[in-house]
Amino acid sequence: MEEFERRLAETGFCQGMEARHVRLLSGRAGERSFNANEFIFREGEDARLFYIIRSGKVSLEVSAAERGAIVFQTIGAGDALGLSWLFHPFHWHFDARAIEPTVMFTIDAAWLREKIEEDHDFGYEILKRVAHVMIGRLQATRLQMTDMYGGSDLKGI
Secondary structure, eight states: OOHHHHHHHTSTTTTTOOHHHHHHHHHHEEEEEEOTTOEEEOTTSBOOEEEEEEESEEEEEEEETTTEEEEEEEEETTOEEOOGGGSTTOBOSSEEEESSOEEEEEEEHHHHHHHHHHOHHHHHHHHHHHHHHHHHHHHHHHHHHHHHHOSTTOTTO
């Protein structure tokens, strides 16, 4: 296994993934660095890349007119960033900002959607992992709401 492929395989998102699937991803993956406080993407922009954090930390934020940016989750090394690339109309639904120097694996979203359709075993593996990330994001949002509004009315969420 090449060094780049090995590093990708060791991320939380790819851990336990079949070697052939990691190889497929790594063949189209790149790396990109972000400085502290640099936006990775902004709400409403086209979701053209799927990101997996190699190192660093990223805040997921929504903008509120009166309050400015509200951080609803902070994620780090090994975590997947951005799921809107998978769902039409392929636009980001929140902002993502590096809160410290951050290095990301990047994968072209259009290519990845095409491969998911072509290889259903690969697609199922990716979708299971994306669903796991989505559940984590929903739980983080629920906890954030509990902190903001008290927990008594939010137990069913």
